[in-house]
Amino acid sequence: MRILIADDDPQILRALRITLAAHGYEVTTASDGRAALEAASRTHPELVVIDLGMPGLTGVEVIQAIRGWSAVPILVVSGRTESWDKVEALDAGADDYVVKPFAIEELLARLRALGRRSAPAEEAPxxxxxxxxxxxxxxxxxxxxxxxxxxxxxxxxxxxxxxxxxxxxxxxxxxxxxxxxxxxxxxxxxxxxxxxxxxxxxxxxxxxxxxxxxxxxxxxxxx
Missing domain, CATH: 1.10.10.10 (Winged helix-like DNA-binding domain superfamily/Winged helix DNA-binding domain)
Incomplete structure (x- = not known):
C-alpha cells in the first residue's frame, strides 16, 4: 500500500519511513506542506500521514487541498493536544488523529483500520x-x-x-x-x-x- 508521510521533523520522518517500509508500505516522504501536496498529486497515495505544524503550507491547508480531488484516508500525527486543533483537522477532512509521542503499535493499528475502511476502492470504471x-x-x-x-x-x-x-x-x-x-x-x-x-x-x-x-x-x- 502506497503511503505518504509529511512531517518537518527529520528524525520522525526517518523513523516512520524505516518502520512503515519494514511493514510492507511503499513510502514517500515530504518535509513541508508544498512538498506534501506535490507528492500527493504525483504518487496518488492510498494513505496519508501528516503533521499539522509544517512550513510552506500547514497540515490543515494540505488536507483541504487534497480533499478537493481525493478521498484518500488521512491520519494526522501531531504534538498539538488541544481539542480545537483536532476539530479543525477533522473538519478539514482528516479521518483520524494521533497525538505525539505515540506508540508505533497504535499508529500501525490506526493505519490498518484506515486501510480496511478505504479498500476496495469503489471507483466506477x-x-x-x-x-x-x-x-x-x-x-x-x-x-x-x-x-x-x-x-x-x-x-x-x-x-x-x-x-x-x-x-x-x-x-x-x-x-x-x-x-x-x-x-x-x-x-x-x-x-x-x-x-x-x-x-x-x-x-x-x-x-x-x-x-x-x-x-x-x-x-x-x-x-
Whole structure:
C-alpha cells in the first residue's frame, strides 16, 4: 500500500519511513506542506500521514487541498493536544488523529483500520453523461457511439473531475494535479483546455451542463 508521510521533523520522518517500509508500505516522504501536496498529486497515495505544524503550507491547508480531488484516508500525527486543533483537522477532512509521542503499535493499528475502511476502492470504471461514455480503465471516450480523441492533458483534466462527481475541484488542485505545483496561478491553461473539452463533449459548449465552471473557485462534474 502506497503511503505518504509529511512531517518537518527529520528524525520522525526517518523513523516512520524505516518502520512503515519494514511493514510492507511503499513510502514517500515530504518535509513541508508544498512538498506534501506535490507528492500527493504525483504518487496518488492510498494513505496519508501528516503533521499539522509544517512550513510552506500547514497540515490543515494540505488536507483541504487534497480533499478537493481525493478521498484518500488521512491520519494526522501531531504534538498539538488541544481539542480545537483536532476539530479543525477533522473538519478539514482528516479521518483520524494521533497525538505525539505515540506508540508505533497504535499508529500501525490506526493505519490498518484506515486501510480496511478505504479498500476496495469503489471507483466506477465507466462514467456516462449525456451521450458521452468514458471508460476510465481503458482510457476511451465515445460520444453517441463514436470515438472522441482527447489529448493527454484533456484526458487528465477530465479524469480528475470524473473521479470527484458533484464535488468542487478548485483551480489550484487541478493545476497541481495536471501540471504541477509550480503552475497553481496559471488559470489560463484551465480556461483553454476546458473550452476544448466542452467543444468535444458538451451539446452546447457555450452553456455546459456537465463540465461546469464555479466562478472564482474551480470546476465541477455534474452528471
Amino acid at each position: 465507466v462514467v456516462s453523461f449525456g451521450d458521452v461514455v468514458v471508460d476510465l480503465a481503458a482510457r476511451v471516450v465515445t460520444r453517441d457511439g463514436r470515438s472522441v480523441r482527447l489529448t493527454p492533458t484533456e484526458w487528465r483534466l477530465l479524469e480528475v473531475l470524473l473521479r470527484s462527481p458533484g464535488r468542487l475541484v478548485s483551480r489550484e488542485h487541478l493545476l497541481t494535479e495536471v501540471w504541477g505545483p509550480q503552475y497553481t496561478r496559471d488559470t489560463g491553461y484551465l480556461r483553454l483546455y476546458f473550452s476544448q473539452l466542452r467543444r468535444k463533449l458538451e451539446v452546447d459548449p457555450s452553456n455546459p451542463v456537465h463540465l461546469v465552471t464555479e466562478p472564482g473557485m474551480g470546476y465541477r462534474f455534474a452528471e
